[in-house]
Amino acid sequence: MCSKITYRTGTGTFITGRGMDWNDLAANTELWVFPAGMQRDGGVGSSPVGWTSRFGSVVASFYGSASSDGMNTAGLVANILYLAESEYGEPSAGGRETISVGAWAQYYLDNFATVAEAVQATRDDPFSIVGPVLPNGRVALVHLSLSDSSGDCAVIEYLDGHPVIHHGPEYRVMTNSPVYDQQLALNAYWDLIGGHKMLPGTLSAADRFVRLSYNLKSSPEYEDRTMAVASVFSQMRAIGMPLGMEDPDHPPNVSTLWRAIADHDARRYYFESTVKPSVMWVDLDEVDLASGAQAMAVDVSRDGLAGEVSAEFRPREPFTFLA
Template sequence: MCTRAVYFGKDNQTVTGRTMDWKEEMHTNLWVFPRGMSRNGGLGDASLTWTSRYGSLIASVYEGGTADGMNEQGLVANLLYLAESQYHVEQDTRPAIVITVWAQYVLDQFATVAEAVAEIEKESFRMVPVVAPNGAEGTVHLAISDPSGDSAIFEYINGELKIHHAREFQVMTNSPVFDEQLALNRYWQQIGGTVMLPGTNRAADRFARASFYINACHQSDQAREAVASVFSVMRNVSVPRGISTPDQPNISTTIWRTVSDQKNRVYFFENTASPSLVWVRLSQLDFSEGAGVRKLTLDGNPDLAGDQSTSFEPSEPFQFLVPAV
């Protein structure tokens, strides 16, 4: 479930796309968070604390977590499912961040991938998982990209942080872990996508298709063409609505897609139950300290369409999901 890919167009036209694949609707809405917000990792006195340096536009899940978004510097964060994730380390007393807050922490604090990697690799905090409202284990990994095309993948495997940091790490899906995905993809690169590509909904097959198509499609300097190309790749690796395989946790319906134009700071959202796109121009959002939190209600409003940059309404921020006491 879920696929992410980064497109390198001409004239610094960098665009990141992702699918959100899940077995049920996640009641997603879009939120604007300004600079200067006091934040914490979700576990009270045991939490890491910070004040947001950058404003961000994010997509929430279950009104309890940040799953996707872009900040005012063009840094994009995409949270995807990974069954192999293991965070817990016995007797770990470092300040905590609940996984529902992880992507928001990155968007709040960093302008570039290099900045985020330099701080996160210090391992000054610990990750704490949470169970989703439907009872699913919240095991995830995080991909980030910036307008330069730089990327990083963060995974916690057997309690250890693994970071893959390079421009070449354009694609992420789900299981197996990223090292193994790269090995599998090398096989398909040898065959060549013009000869044959794997066509199932399995994560490894989606990885191979996304890796080939994101570079095979026209690398344009035009924003419209670049965004359209990324949407076409994301649709190619999507899972049809109504499909969910209980014994295959990495195969679920694609419920929405996002595409982030990082050069022009435009965020596109596509609900697969809707005939239309929604987009937001970050240049038209007020991220200044004290500007207040604002919300664009997508849940229950599938006919919303077009530029919604001025349609956000003041709102209290949602509360991040945390582990049950």
């Protein structure tokens, strides 16, 4: 399930793309805009972490109760991807506050302008993550990618109850299992072989990681913004799983339901559904994300949505995080 890259353009800006692979068309994704100044909490446990959002954001929801992807007004992007090896530990271990996995990405989007700020806060191991069972029967086991307008990146995995962090601009590719250390080792092996000679072609996350890495480093760094965005879309489409396909022996290998592309510098968030094929986007400067503004949403399954869709958002009560 899921793939992510961060692409460098020819003008030195960055674009992050991800695909969402999942086996449940009822995952009910919508696009939301959340203003600064919102009072938030982690949504679970007797002592959930609390905060007031510093930044506004646009996010893609999941099952109407999780922020699975998004970008904030500072250009920070957060992507949630499946990781079967995740071990969050016991809730409230060591007296820490708790946060639902559905709120994890939103916590970073609300609070931090850069990857470096987010990583520094995470190194303090500030909370326990709680991963509930999803409506499709799977436990919400995930890891998280962060990227910002400078090209800085981080991958955060919870193993043995604590965060393991890979931080640096070199960590621009992410898929799923195995854990990130092992993904890097496997990719190093294929780098020695050389992708122009042979690339692994199975549906596995490890093979997708290798192909994404090769494609990313082989792609031209376009100066034209339209071509740069198109390059990221093409790379995410090339790694996607066709609708209806599923590997029963490896449940994470399932159909791609949607793709999201975040242009950090332009503060533009693109979204493409594979079920309602069209490309829409939100310019963050076209929506009111100031403190005191209303949360708003748009249903991406509607017919006819394409182009810049900020005028299509309508006020809504913010969703409650997975518990």
